[in-house]
Amino acid sequence: MDKMPHWADVVLIPLISLILAAILSALVILAIGEDPVAAVKMMVNGALGSTYGWGYTLYYATNFMFTGLAVSVAFHARMFNIGGEGQAMLGGLGVALVCLYIPWPHWTLALVFASLGAAVFGALWAAIPAWLQAKRGSHIVITTIMFNFIAAAVLNYVLVNLLRPARSMDPASAKFPDAVHLPTLHDLLAPFGIAFSKSAPANVTLLIALGACVLVWALIWRTRLGYEIRAYGHSETGALYAGISPTKIIMIAMLISGALAGMMAVNNVMGEAERLVLNATEGAGFIGIAVALMGRNHPFGVFLAAILFGFLYQGGAELALWTKIPRELIVVIQALVILFTGALDNMVRMPLEKLFLALRRRNA
Amino acid sequence: MTAPAIELKGISKSFGPVQANKDISISVAPGTIHGIIGENGAGKSTLMSILYGFYKADKGEVWINGKHTEIPDSQAAIAAGIGMVFQHFKLVENFTVLENIILGAEDGPWLRPSLSKAAKILDELATEYELNVNPDALIEEIGVGMQQRVEILKALYRQADILILDEPTGVLTPPEADQLFRILYRLRDEGKTIILITHKLREIMDATDTVSVMRRGEMTATVKTADTSPEELAELMVGRKVLLQVDKVPASPGAKVLEIENLRVTDDQGVERVKGIDLTVRAGEILGIAGVAGNGQSELLEVLGGMRPGVGVIRLNGEPLPLTGPGSDGQSRRAAHIAHVPEDRQREGLIMEFYAWENVAFGYHRDQAYQKSKLLMDNTALRQDADEKIERFDVRPANSWLTAKNFSGGNQQKIVVAREIERNPDLLLIGQPTRGVDIGAIEFIHKQIVALRDAGKAVLLVSVELEEILSLSDRIAVMFDGRIMGERLPDATTEKELGLLMAGVSGEAA
Incomplete structure (x- = not known):
């Protein structure tokens, strides 16, 4: 018998964790002599109070959806892919090459092939650690972390020595041609008569991210491959018994994971910066881990958690801009949310389980 | 009449909605082998874990040698003279027999005095109960039967008077099992009390003096082994008549x-x-x-x-x-x-x-x-x-x-x-x-x-x-x-x- 109803597991626990994180954050803000209520108001206003705020929140959320899904897919095969950051960087390189070196007649075509380029580059970057894990038993956590550093170094080299336009001082690629400019939410919503901020970066990639959520859900719970991935993730000896090849599952799960992480670059490189810059990922690969944790590795959970972290990012930026609350403290708040929703899961779960048992016993 | 070695009075324990032990009372006379038999999930292990201090009972009392005893942890159980031999041995494979025996019962930071003391006690135990093992052999190099002896010696070294054995014959060959039972008889004759947990009817019939049957968390019967039969015990365990023999016609092998x-x-x-x-x-x-x-x-x-x-x-x-x-x-x-x-x-x-x-x-x-x-x-x-x-x-x-x-x-x-x-x-x-x-x-x-x-x-x-x-x-x-x-x-x-x-x-x- 399960210890508590499913809805409590997926809704109540994250919600209570979040509230605890918020309370603790409020105390921290109070401790440095600022007003927590005003701070919350400013965060909500800044992130959700205008289409400009929403535009940024959704832009960040799009990044996190891709990296969160990437971590989730790998996790269903019990692979802890910490390399989302590096895979997203390489995805950026894929996007840049597609956008810079092929003359595209229209953004739609460019979008399809840029997504493909991002996915292929991200997947290839994940393929090496995956192969090392499957064939040599090198731990995927170690190798993917190391591949983040290698990715950063590779990108540094490529940007400075190969992609940097002549006479530019900036370690960045040339600006992409106008033809590959992706429509923003402003452009997309205008035909429907909905006014949306012109300067916010949220763009058509959001729709791809939502589509990816649905596809990942179908992959994991509706396909034979998903069945085998989950079986392997739960029990390696079980997979062996059933004749499921561990090598195949590790490789496929990591390739899909890397592809998803890589596709984040469509949003930030093609949709926002419109050129490839150093450190374009800004840690989104790591946030993906927290998003997947909080979303319980379920695409819908990832979707919600990505929006929450988008809100924290945008709201935090607003706080830093308009109050004396230092930037570092915003990071503290984000860290508290990660800590409570991810790492301290059991702290909330155990008392709640006891509560449900007590209730059930009284009703029985 | 002397006080019972172990007396459990009205023990109840639940895990969430599952009641593993329901109001269990049992009394074990000193110097006897007492069997506890029951199907998987009948609550045998839970009951013994309560006795050994792994779990705390929701209700009920434990009396050892006529004294009400609280057993909050296994240290207290050992102090009360209870020793446990687990189904899966808890031995350090790359330690010697002697090192395993003093593990957790060292007298101080220096090992040598403890080791030499243990060697002497081990020698006495070996002659007293015919429990011969080579104290310097590594655990990984001795057989399963020997490893089990080490577990028994560990309990005796900690001065256990009451020995609980959980499914002890699961890993033994029939000759090894016979040897184990000979050791158990010897221990009983020297005044130790032994609780034998098993699901094998034959062992119960062969080895025990009294037997308690558990079913679904309840103690359904306690009888003198001599007065019962395997069929009766099986019925008590399952709650209905069971066919102990497989019914089959002779095979007609083909290609x-x-x-x-x-x-x-x-x-x-x-x-x-x-x-x-x-x-x-x-x-x-x-x-x-x-x-x-x-x-x-x-x-x-x-x-x-x-x-x-x-x-x-x-x-x-x-x-x-x-x-x-x-x-x-x-x-x-x-x-x-x-x-x-x-x-x-x-x-x-x-x-x-x-x-x-x-x-x-x-x-x-x-x-x-x-x-x-x-x-x-x-x-x-x-x-x-x-x-x-x-x-x-x-x-x-x-x-x-x-x-x-x-x-x-x-x-x-x-x-x-x-x-x-x-x-x-x-x-x-x-x-x-x-x-x-x-x-x-x-x-x-x-x-x-x-x-x-x-x-x-x-x-x-x-x-x-x-x-x-x-x-x-x-x-x-x-x-x-x-x-x-x-x-x-x-x-x-x-x-x-x-x-x-x-x-x-x-x-x-x-």
Whole structure:
């Protein structure tokens, strides 16, 4: 018998964790002599109070959806892919090459092939650690972390020595041609008569991210491959018994994971910066881990958690801009949310389980 | 009359909604061997864990030697003179016997005084109870029977007067088990009190003075062993009359289905576990492989089931099967009509986090019948199939939306057996079919195996339960140290002879 109803597991626990994180954050803000209520108001206003705020929140959320899904897919095969950051960087390189070196007649075509380029580059970057894990038993956590550093170094080299336009001082690629400019939410919503901020970066990639959520859900719970991935993730000896090849599952799960992480670059490189810059990922690969944790590795959970972290990012930026609350403290708040929703899961779960048992016993 | 060594008064313990112990009272006289028997999940282990301080009872009292005693942890249990020998030994493999004995009972930061003191005490214990072990041997180098002695010595070294043994014969050969019981008699005659937890009726009948039966968390009876019978105990355990003997007609073996020639298998550590064996299984017969766990039977099953590469020749219906590389995995074996009920259903046969309906297809999930399209699985077909199998095999609770871990051991095994037998395979590999399975389900599973044989299929049965091998098999092969020590017919052999073969004493010499 399960210890508590499913809805409590997926809704109540994250919600209570979040509230605890918020309370603790409020105390921290109070401790440095600022007003927590005003701070919350400013965060909500800044992130959700205008289409400009929403535009940024959704832009960040799009990044996190891709990296969160990437971590989730790998996790269903019990692979802890910490390399989302590096895979997203390489995805950026894929996007840049597609956008810079092929003359595209229209953004739609460019979008399809840029997504493909991002996915292929991200997947290839994940393929090496995956192969090392499957064939040599090198731990995927170690190798993917190391591949983040290698990715950063590779990108540094490529940007400075190969992609940097002549006479530019900036370690960045040339600006992409106008033809590959992706429509923003402003452009997309205008035909429907909905006014949306012109300067916010949220763009058509959001729709791809939502589509990816649905596809990942179908992959994991509706396909034979998903069945085998989950079986392997739960029990390696079980997979062996059933004749499921561990090598195949590790490789496929990591390739899909890397592809998803890589596709984040469509949003930030093609949709926002419109050129490839150093450190374009800004840690989104790591946030993906927290998003997947909080979303319980379920695409819908990832979707919600990505929006929450988008809100924290945008709201935090607003706080830093308009109050004396230092930037570092915003990071503290984000860290508290990660800590409570991810790492301290059991702290909330155990008392709640006891509560449900007590209730059930009284009703029985 | 002296006070009872142990008296439990009204012990109750719940884990969430499950009541593991309901108002249990029991009194054990000093200097006796007291058996506790019951099916898996009847609450035997919980009760002993309360006595040893692992769990705290919700209600009830523990009295030791006529004194009300609180046992909050195992330290307190040891102080009260209780020693426990666990089913899975808690020894440090690369320590010597002596080092293991003082582990946790060192007298100070320096080991040498403790070691020499222990060596002296060990010497006394050895003469007093005839418990001889080499104190300087490494645990990993001595046999299981010896390791168990070390566990007993550990308890005695801590001055235990009450010894609890949890399923002590599970890993022993019959001669080793006999030796253990001789030690237990000796300990009893020296005044120690022994509680023996087991699910084997014969051990209870042979070894104990009194026996308590548990069923579903309750103590259903406590009787003098001399006044009862195995049939009566079985009925008390299950709550209904049980057939202890398997009902079957003589086999009529047909063509050779499985032929094994000079098969060699190495384990993950590179140790050769199967050292060149030859076996044949015919259609319509059950070949039982007897042997103490760890003598290569598991590896044999794994090679046949496609879980591990091997060297040698295996033919199925005359066709050679690949033992390495492509075509040697579990999928290929299933395609060749080999079904496999693995030894460990929780780690291999089932995905514990999967729903019953997902598990019913496990291994056969690539079958056309379960696909909706090239990519998508037909979950409706899976659920329908599961509901039918659950009904035919009487799996309880009859709910395919429960995950495998929510079923009892017996019902988990029924799910696996249903999945494998209903494929109507040419060859059924079945390992430890009734390990951790309650008596009611054992009866059912045995019937299914015999029915498959009667339908003209070949069955290769591996079990460490000699009784099971004897009652099910049409032919018995005994494995020891990776070799077949001999083949016997169940009617023309005795447990004693098989026991000797299991211990590596060659049939010709015996």
